[in-house]
Amino acid sequence: MNKQRFALVGNPNSGKTTLFNALTGSNQFIGNWPGVTVEKKSGHLIGHPEVEILDLPGLYSLAANSLEEIIASKELTQNPPDAIINIVDGTNLERNLYMTTQLFDLGIPLILVINMADELRQEGISIDADKLSERIGYPVVAISALKGENIDKLTEHLLSPEITQNHPLKTDYGADIEAVIAQASGIIKPSFPESQLRYWSFRSLEPGFKQNLDQAQQLELQLLQEDYESSHDGDDLESTIAGLRYDKIDQLVSGTIHGSRKGELSFSDRVDQIVTNRWLALPIFVLVMVIVYGISITTLGTYLTDWTNEVLFGEIVPGFVSSLLEKMSVAEWLQSLILDGIVAGVGAVLGFVPQMLVLFFMLAFLEASGYMARIAFIMDRAFRKWGLSGKSFIPLLVGSGCSVPGIMASRTIEEESDRRMTVILTSFIPCGAKLPVIALFAGAIAGDALWVAPAAYFLGIAAVILSGLILKKTPRFKGEPSPFVMELPPYRLPGLKTVLRSTWERGWSFIKKAGTIILLSSIVIWALLRFGIENGSLATVEVLENSFMARLGSLISWMFRPLGWDSWQAAVATITGLVAKENVVNTFGILFGYAEVSESGTEIWANVAQHFGVLGGFSFLIFNLLCIPCFAAIGAIKREMNNAGWTWFALIYQSVFAYAVSFVFYQISNWALTQQFGFITILAILVVLGTIYFLVRPEKQKEVRNPHRNGVRA
């Protein structure tokens, strides 16, 4: 058999990647979340290396508005496959077939795959695949990619010689539109291949389309559109074509769908009646996050982490490495570097791996179930009341894994001021790297209390809301929030394999980070702690306070006195946290495990508790959760702001905000608990009153942004 190339094309969340994995035996990431496939991937049909299958990103149309649409459109036109495997979600057939009508225009042989046949069956619906096939002139196969139903039938079709020889359906959209398309074809003919003229004719009528066209052609097309619209009572040409495509879909599917769920709610609809209910949605969201963070960072997570911290990295690893180095007669300084620096630092971070894995497992479960998409929807309703857009919540959701992609995801927000604000706010949400810091303080100063980790997450959300309110009061951020449209995927019970794969990917990244950046940081921290100026000369220090690290920390530690922690150790941990937030734990691991102060992890954390005290510890945690993120995230902020002034504004705002919140927390809590009242307490009260006044003061002039300016394409 000759080499063949098939492109797998479908809407987001239609099961493309599941089918790709089923056909090729690959192990690509799957998620119940639109946009999982963001790049094209390639594989070979199982047992047929000559048949290549290309998994393209999910897209709603070939309009080339989004990055996914650009990738798919380029692949299909510049390097056309032998045939297209067009997968459609059977539970949402009409909407999915919209893009199918565009694929017809491409003139490439096609096979239509109706996925989720099992879900349709459960709902008492059947689709007459043969009848539909007769109408569109292409093979139609109903499958369940998840359960492997009819994959063999699809494979048979792919291997049959007819697959690449079927003739594309020539859709007829009526005399008026066909005349416009014919004229457009004439205009663009010199710029595109003959076989793709119909496809490019439709594309060339999209507003702002310029690809391959010179100015004269663009002008002619513009005139053509204006002529059509003026002769049709101002009807928008693009909308008219979209309407006609849906009419065509109605004709094609009419009489092919049997059974109906009209008037009946699907399982997802019934769950959504509760989960996205106006009054219950937010309490349920809070409860879910309390359970997720509570279980992973305290209860179950702690049970697992106690062993890794106290036994594995407290006794087994240091004991084994120490005896090995002794046997090899390794010099004392190198033993110190390895045991007090690398093992203590990296071990302190790796000790939290079990907690991370439990958290990643639960987040992966929520993501694959479809609940994560609901959180954005729920938060949009709440955010809108405070002048923020639900669009801002998507980067915040992504940012709960890592701030860097979260900040970058803000580019999906068209409105510049909303986008800038989201860039500033994203790193307030605790990323994966901050979780060991939260876990450390939850264990060290709060006795593994269940509420600490969820409180840290909600502190991030509260910081986003409060900052959003503050920034929206300033002229640069004023205005109505951008509109937000998002498709909610159906709820599905996630496959264990999918959830475990996602958990492992994230967990392995955490471990790799500990073995690379954290390891290098440990060496640098150890060196700065071991060397310093003592008795007027550079030497290995006897007293830690003489080390370079202590001197560096002492330079800035005074600034944190009003926050309740002014030791050089705390200042140093804050600085090293800029390299990677896990370094806060790494630094404490080295500092409090240094010079054989401690023999087990438990003692290190007890030293942390003793060093900070309860209020100082919480104040330190608050500051480090909210202050400027790691260098990688700062780089992302710089890139997304694309302006030095805005970058500095973001960093200064985050620092001042974190300082103010920690300051107010410490001073007011200290006043409440110890009854100590002084000038600095008054200052803290003034900060609170000043913020409240700033938020509630009447506005002199209200500027209203035109809500129709930002079109959102569903």
Place this chain on the structure above:
Amino acid sequence: MTWGTFFVGALLLIIVGLIIASMVRQKKENPECPSACYACPMARKCARAAKPNPLKPQGQ
């Protein structure tokens, strides 16, 4: 210097060198991204974001 010190020291140097080399290589492979993908728990999602912004005019 004992052979043990030499051996362990050399091994540590090689490990550090390899880590730095891999970080530099990854940075070169993906200069758009300020982070290193191998260490990023969201690398797959970031791959989308690291591409040019489709919402800004790209000459089309």
